[in-house]
Amino acid sequence: MPKNFIIYGYPGAGKTTQVDLLKKSGLQFTHIAVGVLLREIAGLDTPLGRKVKASMASGELVDEDFVLRLVKDALRTADASLPIIFDGYPRSMNQIRGMEEICREYSLEIPTLLCLKITKEEAVRRLTDRRVCSVCKENFSAAALSGAGKCVKCGGELIQREDDKPEAIETRFDLFDLQFGVIRHHYQSLDKYIEIDGMGKVEEVQEQIIRLI
Numbered sequence: 264m265p266k267n268f269i270i271y272g273y274p275g276a277g278k279t280t281q282v283d284l285l286k287k288s289g290l291q292f293t294h295i296a297v298g299v300l301l302r303e304i305a306g307l308d309t310p311l312g313r314k315v316k317a318s319m320a321s322g323e324l325v326d327e328d329f330v331l332r333l334v335k336d337a338l339r340t341a342d343a344s345l346p347i348i349f350d351g352y353p354r355s356m357n358q359i360r361g362m363e364e365i366c367r368e369y370s371l372e373i374p375t376l377l378c379l380k381i382t383k384e385e386a387v388r389r390l391t392d393r394r395v396c397s398v399c400k401e402n403f404s405a406a407a408l409s410g411a412g413k414c415v416k417c418g419g420e421l422i423q424r425e426d427d428k429p430e431a432i433e434t435r436f437d438l439f440d441l442q443f444g445v446i447r448h449h450y451q452s453l454d455k456y457i458e459i460d461g462m463g464k465v466e467e468v469q470e471q472i473i474r475l476i
């Protein structure tokens with residue numbers, strides 16, 4: 264059974280949703296979600312915060328050296344006895360090398376890449392429908408909310424992520440399509456590549472993941 268995983272897939276494939284569900288089921292692991300870490304930095308009114316925010320809003324990748332440092336910093340404070348789920352890393356050949364460096368430096372087993380497969384149409388539908396609470400960061404479906412503008416958990420204002428707007432979505436998909444082949448090939452050649460059908464209901468996808476890990 265692999266110890267460490269990368270959760271991978273189109274923007275909107277349900278990566279963070281699935282990892283959050285695994286946490287709720289009581290599984291103990293370290294979750295390194297690069298997008299979440301970057302959004303925290305992007306929320307800071309500092310030169311770095313503004314720079315990260317601008318890259319993210321356009322759908323481009325944030326500076327890769329910076330992201331590598333961010334992942335290493337997150338690992339420094341992690342409980343070494345727990346499995347790790349990397350969410351949103353690696354996303355390029357450069358970052359695959361970064362991951363190798365991380366595994367050497369922290370004596371980690373090379374993670375198995377778990378790819379949640381969904382169609383582009385479904386990804387666009389989900390991203391366009393996504394609303395996020397500006398306070399507690401919980402995700403909601405705009406269609407399911409039927410017009411309610413407040414978070415049902417904390418009452419915070421619901422907003423659309425800048426990178427869920429149409430122009431940024433296009434850039435994010437282009438980047439994904441460009442890198443997917445290389446990333447899949449790399450993990451397949453290590454015999455560490457698993458594909459899961461991500462089109463079903465959240466609970467069905469979760470069942471498939473639990474069966475695997």
Ligand code: AMP
Nearest residue numbers: 297298319322323324325330351352354
């Ligand atoms: P996500 O929440 O994983 O969809 O990530 C949101 C945004 O954060 C991406 O569109 C990128 O701008 C940035 N980002 C996330 N992961 C990475 C990464 N590994 N390298 C560079 N930028 C990233």
